[in-house]
Amino acid sequence: ALANPDALIKQIYALQVTDHARSLQVLAQLNQQAANLTPAQQWQMRYLNAWEVMYQGDYAKSEAMLSDVIERSGNQQLANHASAALLSQLGAARHYTEAFELANRVAARLPQVTDAKDRRLLLSNLSQVMGSAGQTDLAVRYARMAMATVPAGESQCYPASILVEVLYYGKRLKSDSPELQQAFEACPVTTVSLYNTNLQLILADLLLQEGQPRKVLALIDRIQPRIDTNGYVPARLSALVDRASALAALGEDDAARRLASAVVAEGKSGDIDAWLKEAYEVLYHVEKKQGNAAAALGYYEKFAALDKAYLDDIHARALAYEAVEQHVLAQKLETEKLSQQNADLRTQQQLDAKTAEANRLYLALLLMALGFGALWMFRLKRSQLRFKRLSHLDGLTAIYNRQHFMGEADRALRQSEKRKGAACLAFIDLDHFKRINDSHGHATGDLVLRRVVDACRQHLRIADLFGRLGGEEFGILLVDCSSEQGVAIAEHIRATIEATVVELDGVIVTVSTSIGLAFTDGIGHDLHRLCTEADAALYRAKHDGRNCVMTGVESLAMA
Numbered sequence: 001a002l003a004n005p006d007a008l009i010k011q012i013y014a015l016q017v018t019d020h021a022r023s024l025q026v027l028a029q030l031n032q033q034a035a036n037l038t039p040a041q042q043w044q045m046r047y048l049n050a051w052e053v054m055y056q057g058d059y060a061k062s063e064a065m066l067s068d069v070i071e072r073s074g075n076q077q078l079a080n081h082a083s084a085a086l087l088s089q090l091g092a093a094r095h096y097t098e099a100f101e102l103a104n105r106v107a108a109r110l111p112q113v114t115d116a117k118d119r120r121l122l123l124s125n126l127s128q129v130m131g132s133a134g135q136t137d138l139a140v141r142y143a144r145m146a147m148a149t150v151p152a153g154e155s156q157c158y159p160a161s162i163l164v165e166v167l168y169y170g171k172r173l174k175s176d177s178p179e180l181q182q183a184f185e186a187c188p189v190t191t192v193s194l195y196n197t198n199l200q201l202i203l204a205d206l207l208l209q210e211g212q213p214r215k216v217l218a219l220i221d222r223i224q225p226r227i228d229t230n231g232y233v234p235a236r237l238s239a240l241v242d243r244a245s246a247l248a249a250l251g252e253d254d255a256a257r258r259l260a261s262a263v264v265a266e267g268k269s270g271d272i273d274a275w276l277k278e279a280y281e282v283l284y285h286v287e288k289k290q291g292n293a294a295a296a297l298g299y300y301e302k303f304a305a306l307d308k309a310y311l312d313d314i315h316a317r318a319l320a321y322e323a324v325e326q327h328v329l330a331q332k333l334e335t336e337k338l339s340q341q342n343a344d345l346r347t348q349q350q351l352d353a354k355t356a357e358a359n360r361l362y363l364a365l366l367l368m369a370l371g372f373g374a375l376w377m378f379r380l381k382r383s384q385l386r387f388k389r390l391s392h393l394d395g396l397t398a399i400y401n402r403q404h405f406m407g408e409a410d411r412a413l414r415q416s417e418k419r420k421g422a423a424c425l426a427f428i429d430l431d432h433f434k435r436i437n438d439s440h441g442h443a444t445g446d447l448v449l450r451r452v453v454d455a456c457r458q459h460l461r462i463a464d465l466f467g468r469l470g471g472e473e474f475g476i477l478l479v480d481c482s483s484e485q486g487v488a489i490a491e492h493i494r495a496t497i498e499a500t501v502v503e504l505d506g507v508i509v510t511v512s513t514s515i516g517l518a519f520t521d522g523i524g525h526d527l528h529r530l531c532t533e534a535d536a537a538l539y540r541a542k543h544d545g546r547n548c549v550m551t552g553v554e555s556l557a558m559a
């Protein structure tokens, strides 16, 4: 097993463009141990292998591999790297529609890509794709954004190279353009030879266009060793064809033909068509110059076919770009429609929420009103009841007043009659009460009346009725009470009143009472008859010297 796979993976990243051959060795070493790697490391390896396949030019295979990493690795950073790689190779493989679609997805995701390195990478490749679509302005903008994203101390090489490329393909670059100079400074041959070589080849093309073939040859002589070491096919073919063009321009036809033929010998379909086209152009010019009309025509036809294909390709890119843009526009409109619908929905929801809140408020108000209403009703009822109760009571002593006593006594007697119970009616009248008023004042008289009520209460049960019948006269209906019990209770009451001492302002007042009794035992439950009887008994008690209990004549006779 490998000691530190992560370190080796890192090493591959570092070596990819600086020492490609060495990076391949490390990659092979790790691939042998793939089974021992963690799933995360295995995804890293899939990405690195995809990158290598792309480097070798097998775009069909690398496209599938990179898509797999983007969709399934679950590693956002790795997906960013794979997206960047796929972007550049979809363009190279002329899968323009896919490239522009991916570009749109990447551009949409850019705000979420916070890692500076990833951002720079994605922006650079977006720039490349836009450049290939002929959108030079956009491509330049992305490239400059990528350069602005480079973290301090990091190399500007990659975005600076992309900027040069897009300017070159947009025909906005000259051999002395500051952007090219800047890129050379950012991509020193010592650290990033591959990028430096690419820049040199671009410079070679520019020098050719500017009519400086000698400079081109000198330049290619200088970089040829590196090209041979790297083994990057496009670089090798580009150098070959540039050299052929330069030699042709210098009139060195044989050498030019030899080199151009070498490029043609490698001629396959795909990526090398650009150099093949240039090679046929060189051969056409050489043969024409030499007077080989038939050969010249043959090369010209081949050149024209490739040139048409090249122009068609540019046209296809523009069309694909347009199509994707239209699609994106349609999607955007759809999204806007959707977001409008969402906004409408939100407004509706807010409205609903407001309505619901208003309803809740109304309900709360209603409940409150009902609550207050109920409270008010309750209070009203309570005060009504209180008034009613008060209207039944005597103001001074708070026992039943005459009217209520009589009503209640009548009811109680009828109930008693139904269950054949016995009851006893007592009329109590204070003796010489007028004298108390006269000697001690009305207030003392009132106090005496209240104390008399208290004294009587001590001997009453809950069911008994007690009322004030007049000034100093009281009535008591003792329910479920025999005549003996009635006489005993009346006697107790009389004794208690006699014993009661009322003191007011240092003056001591006592009072006695006369009581007349009538019993249902003798005369039945008719209140009127009982009252007459009790009254007669009281009258006798008064005449018999007061401070005593008397029973009704008839009652007694019956008893």
Ligand SMILES: Nc1nc2c(ncn2[C@@H]2O[C@H](COP(=O)(O)OP(=O)(O)OP(=O)(O)O)[C@@H](O)[C@H]2O)c(=O)[nH]1
Pocket: 396, 429, 430, 431, 432, 433, 434, 435, 437, 441, 442, 443, 444, 445, 446, 449, 470, 471, 472, 542
């Ligand atoms: N202090 C006070 N006196 C009252 C009240 N109601 C009636 N009286 C007085 O009670 C007295 C009743 O006097 P009378 O009817 O002559 O009877 P009495 O003085 O008790 O004499 P006898 O009943 O014959 O023993 C009157 O002087 C009334 O003014 C009251 O609410 N408070």
